[in-house]
Amino acid sequence: MFQLGNDELSLTLLDPVEDAARLGMRYVSGCYVYQIDDARLGPLFSGPVYPVDPPPVFDGQGIPEAFRLTVDPIEGRSIVFGNAIIADDGSRGREKAVLERCRWRTDQEEVRLRMSTTQHFGDLSLNLHREIALAGREIASSTRVENTGSAPLPLMWYAHPFFPWPEDGVCCRFSCNVNLPENPGFRLNSEGFIERIPEHDWGKGQFIQIGGVQGHHLEAAMRHPTRGEMTVTGDFAMSEMPIWGNACTVSFEPYLQQVVAPNTELTWSLTYHV
Numbered sequence: 001m002f003q004l005g006n007d008e009l010s011l012t013l014l015d016p017v018e019d020a021a022r023l024g025m026r027y028v029s030g031c032y033v034y035q036i037d038d039a040r041l042g043p044l045f046s047g048p049v050y051p052v053d054p055p056p057v058f059d060g061q062g063i064p065e066a067f068r069l070t071v072d073p074i075e076g077r078s079i080v081f082g083n084a085i086i087a088d089d090g091s092r093g094r095e096k097a098v099l100e101r102c103r104w105r106t107d108q109e110e111v112r113l114r115m116s117t118t119q120h121f122g123d124l125s126l127n128l129h130r131e132i133a134l135a136g137r138e139i140a141s142s143t144r145v146e147n148t149g150s151a152p153l154p155l156m157w158y159a160h161p162f163f164p165w166p167e168d169g170v171c172c173r174f175s176c177n178v179n180l181p182e183n184p185g186f187r188l189n190s191e192g193f194i195e196r197i198p199e200h201d202w203g204k205g206q207f208i209q210i211g212g213v214q215g216h217h218l219e220a221a222m223r224h225p226t227r228g229e230m231t232v233t234g235d236f237a238m239s240e241m242p243i244w245g246n247a248c249t250v251s252f253e254p255y256l257q258q259v260v261a262p263n264t265e266l267t268w269s270l271t272y273h274v
Contacts, residue, residue, distance in 0.1 A: 001013060001014060001015055001018070001019055001034065002014075002015055002108060002113055004108075004110065004111055004112070004113060004132065004134050005110070005111070005134070006110075006111055006134060006136070007039065008038065008039055008136070008137055009036060009037065009038060009039070009134060009137060009139075009274065010036070010037045010039070011033055011035075011036050011037075011132065011134060011139065012033070012034045012035045012036075012037070012062075013031060013032055013033050013034060013113060013132065014029065014032040014034050016029040016030060016032075016101065016102065016104050016115075020101065021054070021057075022034075022054050022057060022060075023057060023083070023101075024056075024057025024058055024060075024095055025057075025080050025083055025084055025086050025095055025096060025098055026057070026058055026060070026064075026066055026080075026083070026094075026095075027060055027064035027065065027066045027083065027160075028064070028065050028066060028067065028081075028082035028083060028128075028130065029082065029083050029084075029101070029102055029104070030082060030102065030104045030115035030116075030117060030128070030130040031113055031114075031115050031130035031131065031132045031141065032060075032062070032064050032065075033062045033063045033064070033132060033139070033141070034060075034061060034062040035061065035062050036062070036063070036139065036272075036274060038226075038227065038274075041226045041227060042226070044164075044224070044226070044227060044230075044274055045061065045062050045063060045161065045162055045163065045164070046061065046162045046163060046164040046248055046249040047059055047060060047061025047062065047162045047248065047249055048060075048061075048162070048246055048248055048249055049248060050162070050164075050248050050249060057095065058094045058095055060160075060162075061162055062161075062162060063139075063141070063159070063160075063161040063162070063272065064159075064160050065082075065141065065143070065157065065158070065159045065160065065270075066082075066083075066157070066158055066160060067080065067081035067082055067083075067155060067156065067157050068156040068157075068158070070154040070155065070156050071121065071122075071124065071154065073088040073090075074121070074122050076088055076089060077099060077121075078096075079119060079121035079124065081119065081126070081128065081145075081155070081157075082102060082117070082128050082130075083101075083102060084098045084099065084100060084101045084102060085098075085099045085100040085119075085121065086098055086099060087099055102117040102119065102128075103117060104116065104117045105117070111133065111134040111135065112131065112132070112133045112134070113131070113132045114129070114130070114131045115129075115130045115131075116128065116129045116130070118148075120149075122151075123149055123150050123151035124149045124151055124153060125147075125148045125149030125150075126145055126146060126147055126148060126149065126153055126260075127145070127146040127148055128143070128144075128145055128146075129143070129144040129145075129146075130142070130143055131143075137273055137274055138271055138272065138273050138274075139271070139272045139274065140269055140270070140271045140272075141159075141269060141270045141271075141272075142267070142268070142269040143157070143267065143268055143269070144265060144266070144267040145260055145265060145266050145267075146264075146265040147260040147261060147262050147263065147264055147265065148262075148263075149262060150262055151262065152259045152260065152261055152262065153259065153260040153261075153262075154259050155256070155257065155258050155259070155260060155266070156239075156255065156256075156257045157255070157256045157257075157268075158253045158254060158255045158256070159234075159253060159254055159270055160251055160253050161232065161251055161252075161272070162249045162250075162251050163222055163224065163230075163249060163250055163251065164224065164225055164248075164249060165196070165225070165245070165248075165249070165250055166223040166224065166225050167225055168195075169195050169196035169198060170189065170193045170194075170195040170223055171193065171194055171195060171196070171222060171223055171245075171250050172193065172194050172220055172221065172222045172223070172243075172250075172252055173191070173192050173193045173194070173220070173221045174210075174213070174218070174219065174220050174221075175216075175219035175220075176212055176213055176216040176219075177212050178192075178194075178210050178211060178212040178213060179210075179211040179212050180194070180208060180210065180211065181208055181209065181211065183206060183208045184197060184200050184206065185197055185200040185202070185205075185206025185208070185245065186206060186208060186243060186245075193223070194210075194243060196245065196250070202245065202246055202247040203246070203247050204246075205244065205245060205246035206244065206245055206246075207242060207243075207244040208242060208243060209240060209241070209242050210241045210242065210243055210252070213238050213240065213241045213254075214237075214238060214239060214240060215237050215238070216237065216238055217233070217234055217235060217236065217237060217238070218232060218233055218234035218236075218238060218241070218254045218270070219231075219233050220232045220233070220252065227274060230272065230273060230274045231272075231273045232270060232271070232272050232273075233270070233271050233273075234254055234268070234269070234270045234271075235268060235269050236256045236268040236269075237256075238254050238255055238256065239255045239256060239257035240255045240257075241253060241254045241255060254270075256268055
């Protein structure tokens, strides 16, 4: 694993080679932040089965990011951007056989980790650059995709930060006016925070789409059981944002959906103030 740190925070990131057994085929394997520890408070992030270690690879933990499958299979193979070429038999299984992992070039400093990889699949070709930078209590996660192929590159990316539940179940609020569909797990309170409905069976979890976010940039306040409150901001227009939770964790998932033309690039970032 890679380590970044300063006097206040230490970050643990997966090594795509040495920690391959923890990766699965879901999350981007370069600059995957597995945990952030406060020097005084200890671990700040969670996961669907946290603190079980290792967690199932589909679940993961920390603040991973991912690309949804957006490209049709070719001869029983599919590409997961930032992760691997996988076997694709048309089934809906969560984890499929990994045929070829991304090979990352790495540049590490005390408070910064840069990783880059190249992938090819049919007419598609791309360079993917990832960076995690720590400054004080801010963690900036940046991504740059260069389309070096002859075909448009369809991207559907999302972040999946796993927060521990605050004791009272009041979790997050957003700068845009959001709304929630009727559901048994989440509701909006009078202060505009999303909170859990305690009567719900959280062992089964709850997933819904948050309404009112499309086209807005992410500006989120997240309550935390030991830190008090964190903020998360993004510099891209969201296409959607679900929220999901179970008994261990809660996570809002900002999405970016974009087609990158040949010989162009797309850059975006998330910043966590923890």
